[in-house]
Amino acid sequence: MSTSVPCLPDSLVVIERGWLSANNVVGLDGGVATMVDSGYVTHAAQTVDLVRHVLDGRRLERLVNTHGHSDHIGCNAAVQRAFGCRITVPADIAPIIEAWDEDALLLSITDQQCEPFRHDDTLAAGERLVFGGCEWAALAAPGHDMHALMFHCEQHRLLISGDALWRDGFGVQFPELLGSDPGLAATRATLEAIARLPLDAVLPGHGAPFTEVDDALERAFGRLDAFAADAERMARNAIRTCLSFSLMECRSIALDALPSYLEEVSLYRDINRRYLRIEAGELANRLVRELVQAGVARIDHDMLHAS
Numbered sequence: 001m002s003t004s005v006p007c008l009p010d011s012l013v014v015i016e017r018g019w020l021s022a023n024n025v026v027g028l029d030g031g032v033a034t035m036v037d038s039g040y041v042t043h044a045a046q047t048v049d050l051v052r053h054v055l056d057g058r059r060l061e062r063l064v065n066t067h068g069h070s071d072h073i074g075c076n077a078a079v080q081r082a083f084g085c086r087i088t089v090p091a092d093i094a095p096i097i098e099a100w101d102e103d104a105l106l107l108s109i110t111d112q113q114c115e116p117f118r119h120d121d122t123l124a125a126g127e128r129l130v131f132g133g134c135e136w137a138a139l140a141a142p143g144h145d146m147h148a149l150m151f152h153c154e155q156h157r158l159l160i161s162g163d164a165l166w167r168d169g170f171g172v173q174f175p176e177l178l179g180s181d182p183g184l185a186a187t188r189a190t191l192e193a194i195a196r197l198p199l200d201a202v203l204p205g206h207g208a209p210f211t212e213v214d215d216a217l218e219r220a221f222g223r224l225d226a227f228a229a230d231a232e233r234m235a236r237n238a239i240r241t242c243l244s245f246s247l248m249e250c251r252s253i254a255l256d257a258l259p260s261y262l263e264e265v266s267l268y269r270d271i272n273r274r275y276l277r278i279e280a281g282e283l284a285n286r287l288v289r290e291l292v293q294a295g296v297a298r299i300d301h302d303m304l305h306a307s
Helices: 041-055 076-083 091-099 174-178 183-195 213-229 231-250 255-264 266-276 280-293
Strands: 012-015 024-029 032-036 059-064 086-090 121-123 128-131 134-140 149-153 158-162 201-204 252-254 297-300 303-306
Touching: 012 041, 024 041, 024 128, 032 041, 032 128, 041 059, 041 076, 059 076, 076 086, 086 091, 091 121, 134 183, 174 183, 174 231, 174 266, 183 213, 201 213, 213 231, 231 252, 231 266, 231 280, 231 303, 252 255, 255 266, 255 280, 255 303, 266 280, 280 297
Parallel strands: 032 059, 059 086, 086 121, 158 201
Antiparallel strands: 012 024, 024 032, 128 134, 134 149, 149 158, 252 303, 297 303
8 A cells, every 4th residue: 555654755655565565765857767676476466566556657767676585575576577667786785686696685585585686787886876856875784684775865854774674673683693794783784774874764675654663763772682682582583583574475285294394495594503502392382382473374274363
């Protein structure tokens, strides 16, 4: 659905998506438009329909990605086919996309999907782009993804944050959990950078746009401090979040198959071995209890179903 906030100009439309897809931000400029992030591949038809409705006869000129995770780039190919737009990706992920490295894109290690696509150009931190009647500064937003960008419009005091800041947190700390980068330190630096920006509203990658920026930052710093103090909590959160994502995609999994699945998918296996160090069957039991208690899953006939 399209979401608006009082300080948002009419030339910007936020299509708020449910999981599995990231939100889409569409900027309208006369007869042309620019889109930020495309959503998950299984939602491709829905994404195209939603964007076509917002375009209302305009030409989609450009699709820009905040970062290279499946829920943000998964429909890139479908959107480009449908509208003939060019695709712009963060400069640092361009070589990964060109090589279509499914490990580096976190596809194979999370058991997620993405249709391959070709990008047309790149965008680096410090560069500027114009869409939706606004000039946006591309800013580095490492932490959840070390190559991520966010976009700040000083004139309207807006931030397109991707997964760097949500109303209630931020994206899974993959670099820290996988031991590839000091992701928590990078996330702190990104949050501190956001706190220095003149902002009236944030257009996040997930959830509704919000104006309570200081409150969201306070929550994010609190969560970050909790993760830094308790690595196991961070690990459990990541495994639970990613399993919820997979369950929403496949809709159900046999309870007796879940332990094997947690061993087969390297993200779960590696995080468990590094942080939790518990037997796969016990991990499966804990996850089932937590997902059911949270109301995101239910058990029926020895199957775990997405709610």
